[in-house]
Amino acid sequence: xxxxxxxxxxxxxxxxxxxxxxxxxxxxxxxxxxxxxxxxxxxxxxxxxxxxxxxxxxxxxxxxxxxxxxxxxxxxxxxxxxxxxxxxxxxxxxxxxxxxxxxxxxxxxxxxxxxxxxxxxxxxxxxxxxxxxxxxxxxxxxxxxxxxxxxxxxxxxxxxxxxxxxxxxxxxxxxxxxxxxxxxxxxxxx
Amino acid sequence: xxxxxxxxxxxxxxxxxxxxxxxxxxxxxxxxxxxxxxxxxxxxxxxxxxxxxxxxxxxxxxxxxxxxxxxxxxxxxxxxxxxxxxxxxxxxxxxxxxxxxxxxxxxxxxxxxxxxxxxxxxxxxxxxxxxxxxxxxxxxxxxxxxxxxxxxxxxxxxxxxxxxxxxxxxxxxxxxxxxxx
Numbered sequence: 324x325x326x327x328x329x330x331x332x333x334x335x336x337x338x339x340x341x342x343x344x345x346x347x348x349x350x351x352x353x354x355x356x357x358x359x360x361x362x363x364x365x366x367x368x369x370x371x372x373x374x375x376x377x378x379x380x381x382x383x384x385x386x387x388x389x390x391x392x393x394x395x396x397x398x399x400x401x402x403x404x405x406x407x408x409x410x411x412x413x414x415x416x417x418x419x420x421x422x423x424x425x426x427x428x429x430x431x432x433x434x435x436x437x438x439x440x441x442x443x444x445x446x447x448x449x450x451x452x453x454x455x456x457x458x459x460x461x462x463x464x465x466x467x468x469x470x471x472x473x474x475x476x477x478x479x480x481x482x483x484x485x486x487x488x489x490x491x492x493x494x495x496x497x498x499x500x501x502x503x504x505x506x507x508x509x510x511x512x513x
Numbered sequence: 514x515x516x517x518x519x520x521x522x523x524x525x526x527x528x529x530x531x532x533x534x535x536x537x538x539x540x541x542x543x544x545x546x547x548x549x550x551x552x553x554x555x556x557x558x559x560x561x562x563x564x565x566x567x568x569x570x571x572x573x574x575x576x577x578x579x580x581x582x583x584x585x586x587x588x589x590x591x592x593x594x595x596x597x598x599x600x601x602x603x604x605x606x607x608x609x610x611x612x613x614x615x616x617x618x619x620x621x622x623x624x625x626x627x628x629x630x631x632x633x634x635x636x637x638x639x640x641x642x643x644x645x646x647x648x649x650x651x652x653x654x655x656x657x658x659x660x661x662x663x664x665x666x667x668x669x670x671x672x673x674x675x676x677x678x679x680x681x682x683x684x685x686x687x688x689x690x691x692x693x694x
Binding site for chain 2: 334340341342343345346349350395
């Protein structure tokens, strides 16, 4: 294959924003991208962000337009930073609810909800619970439409421990794991 | 087209492609993109297992968990951006103005003026409407989007009004961030 130049071209993607490095400015994380690029691929960094490269890129635009473009880029970055902050806050403020529900006089089930927010796959977690506690576990949708892991048996304490450990591993140890009891008394409802 | 697209909700099924069908696909691809012929065996090796993932209206063709190209109903095949990055010369391309980059990356279609203004470039020979083209940007080496021509390139140059290219997928959209298990 003569023209193998193409298949030999290793395309580098920025680790921070997953774009090709020349498009990092549109990803909203330009500062982080630049620092990453400087460390990983200093030659590319020079090519893209050196003095003359910047001058060349903006020579087509008039002065006002240049300023406008700069302002817009800054706005984008600020927006992205805010968004990331809000997400983090949301993560810290939401909690995992471990609910103990009565199935019959002697038997209970544990319903674990609010796991998705932290990037944990409920199905995988259910499987882990099932093998760990040697009991049945499944994922269902609860009344609010959120995913809930239902574990058979009264394993609330172990679940709480396990979940807090799991969150710690992920680095989210500020999160609360709340224990509640659900006692639906059907006979007393009219 | 991939603005809201994630693996969990939109994927309905995935099936392996029969080798006879796989052969047919390769031929169709070469028909659509003649320059692919020399590298087609690198992209889809003979022994490789092509997987077709079905969603509501789209079929995604993937190999080794990487989407190679997709198809909307029975329209022409559209290569994924990552494929175009690897084999840039095999696909026809157009260049857009720098100012249009921002809009394309948020999913907009490309208007004719973005293709005929100072920083942009259209190929000299006419590309008929319906051709799938890679969209490059002024001053950038890698493609930023893939789209389908709504008008012939000659018409775009002449009329210079209205939508020129319908953008199918761009950097950072659902298809770009898709992770297949």
